Amino acid sequence: xxxxxxxLAVSESFDAVEGxxxxxxxxxxxxxxxxxxxxxxxxxxxxxxxxxxxxxxxARVVAALEARQIFCDDELNRVLDDTKAALxxxxxxxxxxxxxxxxxxxxxxxxxxxxxxxQLTTMTFWPGKMAGSPRAExxxxxxxxxxxxxxxxxxxxxxxxxxxxLAQFDTGPRAAFIDACNAAVKLVFGQLSELxxxxxxxxxxxxxxxxxxxxxxxxxxGRAVTQKAxxxxxxxxxxxxxxxxxxxxxITDKVAKTQDEKLTRQLKDQLGxxxxxxxxxxTAAGExxxxxxxxxxxxxxxxxxx
Numbered sequence: 001x002x003x004x005x006x007x008l009a010v011s012e013s014f015d016a017v018e019g020x021x022x023x024x025x026x027x028x029x030x031x032x033x034x035x036x037x038x039x040x041x042x043x044x045x046x047x048x049x050x051x052x053x054x055x056x057x058x059a060r061v062v063a064a065l066e067a068r069q070i071f072c073d074d075e076l077n078r079v080l081d082d083t084k085a086a087l088x089x090x091x092x093x094x095x096x097x098x099x100x101x102x103x104x105x106x107x108x109x110x111x112x113x114x115x116x117x118x119q120l121t122t123m124t125f126w127p128g129k130m131a132g133s134p135r136a137e138x139x140x141x142x143x144x145x146x147x148x149x150x151x152x153x154x155x156x157x158x159x160x161x162x163x164x165x166l167a168q169f170d171t172g173p174r175a176a177f178i179d180a181c182n183a184a185v186k187l188v189f190g191q192l193s194e195l196x197x198x199x200x201x202x203x204x205x206x207x208x209x210x211x212x213x214x215x216x217x218x219x220x221x222g223r224a225v226t227q228k229a230x231x232x233x234x235x236x237x238x239x240x241x242x243x244x245x246x247x248x249x250x251i252t253d254k255v256a257k258t259q260d261e262k263l264t265r266q267l268k269d270q271l272g273x274x275x276x277x278x279x280x281x282x283t284a285a286g287e288x289x290x291x292x293x294x295x296x297x298x299x300x301x302x303x304x305x306x
Contacts, residue, residue: 010178062162073152098129
């Protein structure tokens with residue numbers, strides 16, 4: 001009995017799937033006994049080109065967006081370098097404090113290490129930090145950092161959206177198509193096996209040995225995805241997710257820290273105002289006591305007319 005044909009994997013390229021189906025289709029059409037079995041396979045072959053074109057377009061969108069990351073990072077670096085030069089030139093206490101706040105007590109070199117990573121997170125907070133500077137140059141850099149971080153954030157969101165669309169195609173239409181291919185191939189294999197077991201009366205004698213095997217492409221070298229390739233892909237996805245989760249945590253922590261610092265400043269301001277009011281009350285109470293004592297001191301003795 002012939003071995004069952006291999007199961008097509010969703011991760012296989014459409015070229016590999018097309019080659020497998022084409023081999024089956026031409027052999028079915030070449031044999032007079034099996035020509036009637038070729039139609040479902042031929043119909044699936046006609047769909048390969050459309051699926052390949054659709055996925056190719058989705059993949060090109062992702063690639064085009066990802067290619068822009070390095071150039072977007074260049075613009076962030078330019079703003080970072082200009083900011084470093086402008087802030088480091090101000091040696092006043094306020095200027096030094098702003099420099100430390102903007103770069104978060106880290107070296108600018110450390111800030112710019114990664115492509116659209118922690119650097120983007122850090123620079124997202126620059127517009128607010130630099131908005132209060134009396135220097136027009138610093139205000140302009142704050143506006144530039146907002147523009148560039150907005151563009152970078154939009155780019156990352158677009159990459160995420162495009163990547164999701166590609167993944168949804170792979171798990172949706174692509175997976176459904178491969179399932180349909182496997183079902184059709186399995187059906188044809190069963191029909192060929194029945195034919196091999198019980199040839200039609202028109203067939204003189206048994207069918208040749210290996211009759212069923214000749215219809216299926218058995219050489220899978222370089223076609224099916226290897227376990228190592230899948231493991232590498234999973235590791236890359238996990239690493240990307242970990243980077244994104246770390247970036248999200250950093251942003252969340254910084255937002256919380258900013259809110260805490262703002263609340264602390266507000267409480268300190270309120271405490272200062274309350275302390276000032278209490279001091280004023282104490283001063284007033286002291287003055288009242290002094291006046292009362294003065295009145296008592298100057299009060300005439302009893303029985304003396306005033």
